[in-house]
Amino acid sequence: MSITSFELKTYLDSLLRTNEIADYCPNGLQVEGSSRVQKIVTGVTASQALIDAAIAKGADTLLVHHGYFWKGESQPIVGMKKRRIASLLANDINLFAYHLPLDVHAELGNNRQLGELIGASDITAAANAKPSGVVMHGKLESEHTTASLQQKLSEVLKRSVLAEGDSSAPISTVAWCTGGGQNFIEQAAELGVDAFVTGEVSEQTIHTAREMGIVFFAAGHHATERYGVKALGEHLHSHFDIDVEFIDIDNPA
Structure with missing residues (x-):
């Protein structure tokens, strides 16, 4: 076709x-x-x-x-x-x-896809971050600790993940923004969630996490943004019956 x-x-x-x-x-x-x-x-x-x-x-x-x-x-x-x-x-x-x-796409977007990948439910766009959908939040299917969620992220994203927070801290609610979303950490903390996941980290991000009492994960810009374009391609294949292939060029950033 x-x-x-x-x-x-x-x-x-x-x-x-x-x-x-x-x-x-x-x-x-x-x-x-x-x-x-x-x-x-x-x-x-x-x-x-x-x-x-x-x-x-x-x-x-x-x-x-x-x-x-x-x-x-x-x-x-x-x-x-x-x-x-x-x-x-x-x-x-x-x-x-x-x-x-x-x-930000509600179904095919990077944020929605990452939320599903990490096992979040009740996924909702954060009202305090624009454009709508740039930060999402939800509940984890099972309660984690900082250490166990770090391990899960490392396994599903196939890369090492930086974690800042008490390794035994309980985590049941999480917000996330794929890619270079570290500057949304304050909006995530204002949601009252236990943890925030994004791709990158800046020097000041760690201080913000510590002072606002939120566990922080930096899981890789590339790694957290593989899944939107892959989902979009699969959608096009289904919608148009056209040949679509996802190619992942390795990038440790």
């Missing part, structure tokens, strides 16, 4: 509500390639390694969470940026990228 790139763009922009969510980059079709879409490769970041993998797979479309043209980045298309875009253009590959709209 195949669809047009315009059909795909229209569907994704509507599904992910791109016109409703302010972001730091353009969401949607960033680089135009083939007008027909038959093979989609999905991945976290449009790195050269992922582009090369998409080329090797014969893909005409690349769908990612982290694309290009970020606010504040250098505008000239030179060096690494030139090589990446040249590879896409030379192989007639569309690049679709969805950042915050994919983070």
Whole structure:
């Protein structure tokens, strides 16, 4: 089966509500390639390694969470940026990228997917963090300690996880924000949950966790954001009956 790139763009922009969510980059079709879409490769970041993998797979479309043209980045298309875009253009590959709209989607988003992965129930978007869905919270299926939740996160995300807090502290409620969401720790603490999970950590995050009495986990930016774009690709496969393949480019960050 195949669809047009315009059909795909229209569907994704509507599904992910791109016109409703302010972001730091353009969401949607960033680089135009083939007008027909038959093979989609999905991945976290449009790195050269992922582009090369998409080329090797014969893909005409690349769908990612982290694309290009970020606010504040250098505008000239030179060096690494030139090589990446040249590879896409030379192989007639569309690049679709969805950042915050994919983070916050109520069913397919990174946050929803991470919540399900860690076994949370009663998943709800935090009202004190915008855009809606950028922080979610819920109850764990079974009570954990800091140490046991750290172990669970390490197992499901397949990487080491930093934990700050009493290793024996009981945890039954948790908030989370995938990726670089450490600055939402105060909003998480205001929810009254036992713990906050995100991808990255800053120096001041540890002091905030200690002083606000919330257990903190940094589980990796890449590791916590694999699952939204993977779920989105699976949805497209089911909806359009089109060939979609997720490729995970290893990244320890």
